[in-house]
Amino acid sequence: MIRALSGQLLLGLINGSFYALLSLGLAIIFGLLEVVNFAHGAQYMMGAFLAWMGLTYLGVGYWWALLLVPAAVGLSGVAVERVLLRRLQGLDPLYGLLLTFGLALVIEGAFHQAYGNSGSSYPVPEALRGGFDLGFVYLPRYRAWVVLVSASVCFFSWFIIERTRLGAYLRAGTENRRLLQAFGVNVPFMFTVTYGFGAALAAFAGVMAAPVYQVNPLMGSSLIMVVFAVVVIGGMGSILGAILTGLGIGLVEGLTKFLYPPAASVVVFAIMALVLLFRPAGLFGRPR
Amino acid sequence: MTPPLYERPVFWGYVALVAVGVAAPFVVYPVFAMNVLVMALFASAFNLLLGYAGLLSFGHAAFLGSAAYVTGYAAKALGLPVLAAVPLGVALAALLGLLFGLLALRRSGIYFAMITLGFAQVVYFSVLQMPWTGGEDGLQGIPRGSVLGLDLGNRFEMYYFVYGVFLGAFLLIHRTIESPFGHVLRAIRENEPRALSLGYDVERYKLVAFVLSAALSGLAGSLKALTLQFATLGDVTWQRSGEVVLMTLLGGMGTVVGPSVGALLVLTLENYLASLGSWVTVITGVVFVVMVMAFRRGVVGEVRALVRRSF
Numbered sequence: 001m002i003r004a005l006s007g008q009l010l011l012g013l014i015n016g017s018f019y020a021l022l023s024l025g026l027a028i029i030f031g032l033l034e035v036v037n038f039a040h041g042a043q044y045m046m047g048a049f050l051a052w053m054g055l056t057y058l059g060v061g062y063w064w065a066l067l068l069v070p071a072a073v074g075l076s077g078v079a080v081e082r083v084l085l086r087r088l089q090g091l092d093p094l095y096g097l098l099l100t101f102g103l104a105l106v107i108e109g110a111f112h113q114a115y116g117n118s119g120s121s122y123p124v125p126e127a128l129r130g131g132f133d134l135g136f137v138y139l140p141r142y143r144a145w146v147v148l149v150s151a152s153v154c155f156f157s158w159f160i161i162e163r164t165r166l167g168a169y170l171r172a173g174t175e176n177r178r179l180l181q182a183f184g185v186n187v188p189f190m191f192t193v194t195y196g197f198g199a200a201l202a203a204f205a206g207v208m209a210a211p212v213y214q215v216n217p218l219m220g221s222s223l224i225m226v227v228f229a230v231v232v233i234g235g236m237g238s239i240l241g242a243i244l245t246g247l248g249i250g251l252v253e254g255l256t257k258f259l260y261p262p263a264a265s266v267v268v269f270a271i272m273a274l275v276l277l278f279r280p281a282g283l284f285g286r287p288r
Numbered sequence: 289m290t291p292p293l294y295e296r297p298v299f300w301g302y303v304a305l306v307a308v309g310v311a312a313p314f315v316v317y318p319v320f321a322m323n324v325l326v327m328a329l330f331a332s333a334f335n336l337l338l339g340y341a342g343l344l345s346f347g348h349a350a351f352l353g354s355a356a357y358v359t360g361y362a363a364k365a366l367g368l369p370v371l372a373a374v375p376l377g378v379a380l381a382a383l384l385g386l387l388f389g390l391l392a393l394r395r396s397g398i399y400f401a402m403i404t405l406g407f408a409q410v411v412y413f414s415v416l417q418m419p420w421t422g423g424e425d426g427l428q429g430i431p432r433g434s435v436l437g438l439d440l441g442n443r444f445e446m447y448y449f450v451y452g453v454f455l456g457a458f459l460l461i462h463r464t465i466e467s468p469f470g471h472v473l474r475a476i477r478e479n480e481p482r483a484l485s486l487g488y489d490v491e492r493y494k495l496v497a498f499v500l501s502a503a504l505s506g507l508a509g510s511l512k513a514l515t516l517q518f519a520t521l522g523d524v525t526w527q528r529s530g531e532v533v534l535m536t537l538l539g540g541m542g543t544v545v546g547p548s549v550g551a552l553l554v555l556t557l558e559n560y561l562a563s564l565g566s567w568v569t570v571i572t573g574v575v576f577v578v579m580v581m582a583f584r585r586g587v588v589g590e591v592r593a594l595v596r597r598s599f
Contacts, residue, residue: 036398084581093398094344095580098537101530102576109569225409225526228402232395265413269406273391276403280394 006137008258009251014143014212016250017150018205020243022227023234024157025201027242030231031174032194035085035096041224042107043199045217046073047206049111052122052215062125062211069207070200077199081192104221111217119214146208153204154243161239170194229272235285245283301545305458309451318443322515324555325454326508331535331547332461333504338533339542340465341497342477346401346529347388347408348505351381353524354411355506356513360427361420363514370435374510381506382499384411389498393491396480405526412524426520430513440514450511457504462544464500473497534572537579540586549588 022040029037037043050069054060060068080103088095124142131140161167172180173190181187206220213219226249234245249268257264275283293299312321330352337343355377362373392403415421422428432440440446464470475483476490484490513519522528531554539550561568583590 036402084577087581091584094401095584097344097398097401098533099577099580101533102573102580105530105573105576106570107573109566109571109573112569113566221526225405229406232399232402232406262417266410269410272403272406276391276394 002136005255005258008254010137010139010143010254012250012252012254012257013247014146014250015253016247017147018209018223018246019227019230019250020154020246021150021205021208022202022223023230023242023246024154024239025198025205026227026231027234027236027239028157028161028170028201029195029198030236032170032177033081033085033096033191034093035088035100035195036093036228037195037198038097038100038224039080039103039107040100040198040202040227041220041222042104043073043077043202043220044206044209044223045111045220046076046107047203048122048210048213048215048219049115049206049217050203051207051210052120055122056120062207065210066204066207070204073203073206074196074200078192078196080199081195085195086188086191104224108217108221115217117216117218119216119219122210122215124211142211146212149208150205153201157201158239158243226268229268232272233268233275233283235282238284241282241284306455309455312451313444313447318447319515320555320559322447322450323512324552325450326512326515327532327535327555328548328551329454329457329511330505330508331532331539331551332458332544333501333508334532335536335541335543335547336461336464336504337497337501338536339546340470340477341473341494343396343494343498344398344401344533345392345404345498345501346526346533347404347406347411348501348532349524349526349528350388350408350411351385351502351505352509352512352528352532353415353519353521354384355381355509356519356523357415357421357427359510360430360513360519363433364427364430365420370433370440370514374507374514377510377513378503378506381509382503385499385502385506386495389495389502393494393498405529408524408526408529412521412526415524416521421519424521426518427513428518430517430519432514432517446515450515453507453511457507458548461504465544469493469496531572534576534579536586538575538586540588540590540592543586543588543592546586546588550586553587 022044026037026040029035029040047069050072051062051065054065054069055062084099084103085096088099124140128142128145131138131142132144133139159167161170169180169185169190173185173187177187209219227246230245230249231242233249234241236242249271252271253264253267256267263270309325312318330348334345334348337345357377358380359373359377362368362376363370366373368376388404388407392400392407395403416423432446434440435449438445438449440449472483472488472493475486476488476493480490483493509523512523535550535554536547537550538553539548540546557571558568561571564571579586585593
């Protein structure tokens with residue numbers, strides 16, 4: 001009983017770590033560019049897939065993938081921002097959503113065409129195999145690693161945004177980008193870097209996810225819906241809010257899977273409805 | 289003073305629409321023509337919301353699909369006649385629209401899009417898990433029955449029934465767009481605070497538009513279930529919601545005939561490319577990107593701009 005519950009909660013914590021990483025990236029991109037990055041799920045999927053392809057075709061291991069794949073996807077994000085998103089500046093933000101939706105379809109369609117529906121599994125790296133028996137739950141070493149790393153990445157991002165000069169620029173740009181530009185900050189360059197960083201973060205989450213979930217072309221699209229709901233629940237105004245909501249939703253999903261499994265896939269949307277009813281700006285959002 | 293009917297372009301537009309509609313089943317495969325009509329209705333209902341109220345719903349498949357399932361179930365398992373099964377589907381879609389609208393309209397812009405997407409996922413998972421919907425298989429063998437002496441089993445009679453309903457709904461949408469109500473919607477789209485300060489109950493206008501759009505999408509879904517004689521999980525997926533956005537964007541959002549043109553183009557494209565597998569998704573995505581980057585007015589909007597420039 002206790003074992004089953006804590007097993008589900010642990011799984012929820014893992015899922016929550018990924019929700020947190022992804023909603024963090026979405027929140028950073030949205031904060032500055034006012035673009036809802038629909039391609040975030042596809043970039044996450046690309047991360048997992050490139051890691052798998054690197055291992056299968058080139059023999060590039062997990063540790064190198066963790067470094068190289070986010071860099072590659074980040075660069076592709078830079079290109080997308082420079083070539084496409086930049087030209088939509090000043091238009092209704094809906095166009096940014098539609099554009100990134102189109103990009104997501106292109107990426108997912110291409111991978112689906114090449115690899116079909118079936119998933120491939122990615123081996124857990126040598127150093128992280130095995131696990132610990134904590135008495136009430138068995139904790140695989142890799143899962144502990146996922147929680148630890150995503151927590152540090154989240155903390156690191158929070159630190160950069162809230163405590164450094166670069167972060168101050170970012171926050172200032174979120175408040176009023178024209179004023180920031182008037183102070184001589186290269187805002188267009190910041191836009192490019194921010195989108196690239198967000199894409200790299202999604203890909204990083206993807207590499208981390210490869211040994212946990214099945215690597216398949218549709219792994220991102222189902223996840224992105226939940227992450228969107230997480231963002232609505234948390235409110236996009238706060239970085240810390242995005243992280244905490246992500247983890248919290250993961251745990252609630254785990255709990256639901258234990259109590260009433262059929263509801264696990266919709267509980268996040270039910271919470272979203274409740275939040276809209278009682279706190280429309282989101283748990284951590286500021287009403288405008 | 290309004291000019292006489294025959295001097296107005298709108299009149300001739302409708303004459304052309306009727307002529308094409310009546311001739312269509314003799315030129316193309318009737319089931320394809322019906323499918324185009326159904327999706328054209330769906331896209332027109334969606335455009336009422338996106339093109340005129342400026343609300344991007346990313347979950348409209350929920351209304352299409354749930355109405356298709358309800359109508360299918362009512363006709364097949366309960367043996368209800370068409371005239372009861374279709375209104376039942378429409379009523380459910382309207383009710384869902386009211387529920388989603390009340391919640392989702394508490395936020396605007398891109399949040400609205402994300403929220404409607406989330407609610408549509410709830411409908412998707414519900415349809416997948418409920419005992420009467422047939423899960424992954426969907427509902428099959430839905431009887432068409434008959435209506436007002438028309439034997440809908442005959443595909444020509446079925447076509448003209450679908451066409452009649454389409455024409456009625458199209459007229460209703462057109463009338464709504466041109467009505468004072470439609471103009472208030474446009475005012476809200478252009479500048480919400482101004483509409484509010486002029487004393488319009490903005491929330492209520494948006495909600496009415498949302499429910500109307502949901503109900504008409506439901507009508508499209510009910511007709512779709514009868515046309516194809518099955519209701520599938522595909523009609524409640526987010527891909528279907530994305531497809532209707534594409535149709536509207538491609539044809540021209542905020543134009544009366546744009547969505548129908550978009551539906552015709554998208555379905556024709558899908559019909560010809562069906563053998564290409566997932567490349568269809570890639571091409572769809574490319575069309576999205578090209579439309580957003582270069583042709584935001586859509587086919588009808590661009591043609592209209594071209595005509596205006598040259599006269």
